[in-house]
Amino acid sequence: MMEKIKAFLKKYQLIVLIVVGILFVVAPLIINGTVKKSNYVIDIMVRILFYIIFASSLNVINGYSGQFNIGHAGFMLIGSYTGALLATKLGMGGPWYWLAIPIAGLVTALAGLLVALPTLKLRGIYLAIVTLGFSEIIRIVAMNWTAVTNGPLGVKNIPKVWLFGISKTSSPLVMYYIVFAFVILCLYTTYKVINSRVGRAWMSIREDSAASMSLGVEVGKYKAINFMYGAFWAGIGGALMAVYYRFISADMFIVDEGFNVLAMVILGGQGTLVGPIIGAVMVNMITEFFRFADEFRLVFYAILIIMMMWMRPQGLAGASNSVLAGKQIKKNDKKKSKHAAKKERV
Amino acid sequence: MYVLQQLLNGICQGSIYALMAIGYAMIYGIVGLVTFTYGEIIMMGSFSAFYYFMAFGDNLVLSLICGFATAALVGIVVHKVCYQRFLDAPRHISLICTIGMSMLIKNLAIIVFGSTMKGLPIFFEGKTLVLAEKTVEGFHQQLSLTYLQIVVIVTVIVLAIALSLFLNKTRTGVRLRAVSQDRKAAALVGVNVKNTTLLGNCIGCGFGGVAGILLGLYYNSIIPTMGGAAGMKAFSSVVIGGLSNIPGAALGGISIGVIENLGIAFIPNGSGYRDVFAFVFLIIALVIKPEGLFAKRGNNA
Amino acid sequence: MSVILESKNVSKHFGGIKAVNHVDMKIEKGDIFGIIGPNGAGKTTFFNVCSGTIPATEGQVYFKGELITGKSPAQIARRGLARTFQNIKLFNYMTVLENVKIGFHMHTSTNLFDAVLNNKKFKRDEEFAIEEGKKIIEKVGLLDYMDVQAGNLAYGVQRRVEIARALALNPDILLLDEPAAGMNPNETRDLLEFVKMLNNDGYTIAVIEHDMKFVMNLCKNIMVLNFGTKICEGDAEHVKNDPKVHEAYFGKGTTL
Numbered sequence: 001m002m003e004k005i006k007a008f009l010k011k012y013q014l015i016v017l018i019v020v021g022i023l024f025v026v027a028p029l030i031i032n033g034t035v036k037k038s039n040y041v042i043d044i045m046v047r048i049l050f051y052i053i054f055a056s057s058l059n060v061i062n063g064y065s066g067q068f069n070i071g072h073a074g075f076m077l078i079g080s081y082t083g084a085l086l087a088t089k090l091g092m093g094g095p096w097y098w099l100a101i102p103i104a105g106l107v108t109a110l111a112g113l114l115v116a117l118p119t120l121k122l123r124g125i126y127l128a129i130v131t132l133g134f135s136e137i138i139r140i141v142a143m144n145w146t147a148v149t150n151g152p153l154g155v156k157n158i159p160k161v162w163l164f165g166i167s168k169t170s171s172p173l174v175m176y177y178i179v180f181a182f183v184i185l186c187l188y189t190t191y192k193v194i195n196s197r198v199g200r201a202w203m204s205i206r207e208d209s210a211a212s213m214s215l216g217v218e219v220g221k222y223k224a225i226n227f228m229y230g231a232f233w234a235g236i237g238g239a240l241m242a243v244y245y246r247f248i249s250a251d252m253f254i255v256d257e258g259f260n261v262l263a264m265v266i267l268g269g270q271g272t273l274v275g276p277i278i279g280a281v282m283v284n285m286i287t288e289f290f291r292f293a294d295e296f297r298l299v300f301y302a303i304l305i306i307m308m309m310w311m312r313p314q315g316l317a318g319a320s321n322s323v324l325a326g327k328q329i330k331k332n333d334k335k336k337s338k339h340a341a342k343k344e345r346v
Numbered sequence: 347m348y349v350l351q352q353l354l355n356g357i358c359q360g361s362i363y364a365l366m367a368i369g370y371a372m373i374y375g376i377v378g379l380v381t382f383t384y385g386e387i388i389m390m391g392s393f394s395a396f397y398y399f400m401a402f403g404d405n406l407v408l409s410l411i412c413g414f415a416t417a418a419l420v421g422i423v424v425h426k427v428c429y430q431r432f433l434d435a436p437r438h439i440s441l442i443c444t445i446g447m448s449m450l451i452k453n454l455a456i457i458v459f460g461s462t463m464k465g466l467p468i469f470f471e472g473k474t475l476v477l478a479e480k481t482v483e484g485f486h487q488q489l490s491l492t493y494l495q496i497v498v499i500v501t502v503i504v505l506a507i508a509l510s511l512f513l514n515k516t517r518t519g520v521r522l523r524a525v526s527q528d529r530k531a532a533a534l535v536g537v538n539v540k541n542t543t544l545l546g547n548c549i550g551c552g553f554g555g556v557a558g559i560l561l562g563l564y565y566n567s568i569i570p571t572m573g574g575a576a577g578m579k580a581f582s583s584v585v586i587g588g589l590s591n592i593p594g595a596a597l598g599g600i601s602i603g604v605i606e607n608l609g610i611a612f613i614p615n616g617s618g619y620r621d622v623f624a625f626v627f628l629i630i631a632l633v634i635k636p637e638g639l640f641a642k643r644g645n646n647a
Numbered sequence: 648m649s650v651i652l653e654s655k656n657v658s659k660h661f662g663g664i665k666a667v668n669h670v671d672m673k674i675e676k677g678d679i680f681g682i683i684g685p686n687g688a689g690k691t692t693f694f695n696v697c698s699g700t701i702p703a704t705e706g707q708v709y710f711k712g713e714l715i716t717g718k719s720p721a722q723i724a725r726r727g728l729a730r731t732f733q734n735i736k737l738f739n740y741m742t743v744l745e746n747v748k749i750g751f752h753m754h755t756s757t758n759l760f761d762a763v764l765n766n767k768k769f770k771r772d773e774e775f776a777i778e779e780g781k782k783i784i785e786k787v788g789l790l791d792y793m794d795v796q797a798g799n800l801a802y803g804v805q806r807r808v809e810i811a812r813a814l815a816l817n818p819d820i821l822l823l824d825e826p827a828a829g830m831n832p833n834e835t836r837d838l839l840e841f842v843k844m845l846n847n848d849g850y851t852i853a854v855i856e857h858d859m860k861f862v863m864n865l866c867k868n869i870m871v872l873n874f875g876t877k878i879c880e881g882d883a884e885h886v887k888n889d890p891k892v893h894e895a896y897f898g899k900g901t902t903l
Contacts, residue, residue, distance in 0.1 A: 133625035196762035211736035216724035216753035305446030
């Protein structure tokens, strides 16, 4: 019976993905031209797409390997600044930007490694604080290192990107599909990696890293790889942002922005592919709804987060079969009384 | 002389951080959970003083009491929402809950108090106690402490001693220490663990509230978003000191204060990077000695 | 007979407490070796030192002739030393098959890029993990539970899953820490037969146990620890009759 339900849910997940996917493909075409202010709507949809990349990459770190990164904004910043600076200062604008995007991803992955390395042995809360610190430090550096980053003025006039030969590809609609293509790529690669030996190693670290080690999994190495992977996609997303908005500055990446992405993962669901997508859509819808009063929006998120922790810690579409869900699996209690359950150390 | 003055400033500022750190260490020691809400509790303490001053006039001591009480009350709410339910759950759940709570308090504060800076009344009119003077190459240098600085240091010392006496010499204090060492054992010897945990949390928050007022007086301004940096410094101090090691936390706080002031003094354009010092120090400390620089046994963490 | 696991003068101190005190041990290939002793004797700590989970304060551990003290648990596991834990450390939310699949980690080598490119290595490794996993599960007699969440199983079954997962390492030695703990007599009997079968299949086994009947019926060689020190060593008969062992368990002045 349980197996039938599980199979149904798995199939259901796929259906949701397909439906949402089709929606995202078809909607802009319909909206463009029919709805007034169509550019505005498409703009919101592109923003959701960006956040899907950010939330999904954060989810790989927090949801799949169980590490605690709350400074994702830092990686987003590095990606977008790398792309922007490559385009403006090293002339990699226009069609060359296609090269700049993966470079930005790799640079951010390197940053991920640098953050992960000193923290491999640290437990959850310490890692969280270090990631927060990193995110703030990077922002302050970007804000003050005027020589390289233009300081608080940010980087502007980032050249549009276009496909070789086709000149009219910088309209919002085309940019939308370009970003969409990257989203598909991100989700696909994440799906493949999660369902491989690497993904299993990550999940074993999340569930019980001592047991994982005793089975030969090099926990440190895989934690680092995990960070690099998440950082890579955050970097790609950042580079795409740079060329879409054509202007970036350090205050687009304040700590609150990192919390924003974290909220998407927490609310939408950790440890599943669909979770961050739902989170990104949900949070952005809420943002639109609360356009008139920003502080109330944050109050609303806060209440949602608290409620979510009370009712369903893994998030709406999160992995129920994981320590993320917080429930203790009921073992045969009388047999366990001899051996006191060791508390999970974060 | 300049260096000495900065050092003195650092110790003074550091003592405020030390107070916060002591409060945080108490909460961590007794509740056993890490929290993100401490900064907001510090902030609430300072705002309660602001409104106290507006309503009842410039009585410093009473305002400190008011701050203590307000922070403790907020602490009760935080405890009921974020800690009590999750004491035995995986740690990340309470952590995320405190992140949400911190967002909640901060933004409610922005809505209710307004998002602009507010000033606290000025005490002691900037009178200073000059400790030493010297004239070097035509420049008159002074080593001095403002009366406010003296009051700050004295307040922190008094509170620290009071806490120490309370924890070591009273029955309640013993109960608190018992719970911080082993909840189950404490329950077995008849300690009301639930209430004691709440009490420990409230005392810790109260200290934070007082620290908030001192911060506000020191910088002459408070703003609802001040919690973030303050909480970070409290946490850094505690980690450096060894998590539930109270004297270590105090030392950690003082060292952060000193490093901040020396850093600002000697690095050009340093003040923009003020908050970064605590972070960088923390990260370096964690990498070198994950149990905390001043940790004693290092197996509580 | 070659010595597969050896400890020389191994000690582990926690501050002033000498949890393990100058213990020498030799386990021969193919043996079923028992480690017994009263509660708190330091047996699990000793295992932890051997498997690299905690560092030794003093002494060396040799596995298949190679010095392994100071290596990480993952490195030691890779060399063929598998262990189970006193309070069963299964991945409770994963199925039995998924648990065992992770045991194959060191026998497969797919990396990030292989997974993304969906290449031959990836496909081969996935098939390997599933096929070999099923084989092991069948061998331990748990085929019916293959897709059940590990945490939902009965205690006795969970223990077998943990052992199955350890077997996925294809280990040269299997360290079992109190495998019979919390089991009723039927489960214990089944476990006894199971461990004997494993030994017949060629696995060297070291067992920490409290259950005397279990140890005496199972182990060819036994070592007795008390307060961290080895007080006796030998076969079952020898240990049963040793006065020091009686004293450790029952106190002075008792006869059996």
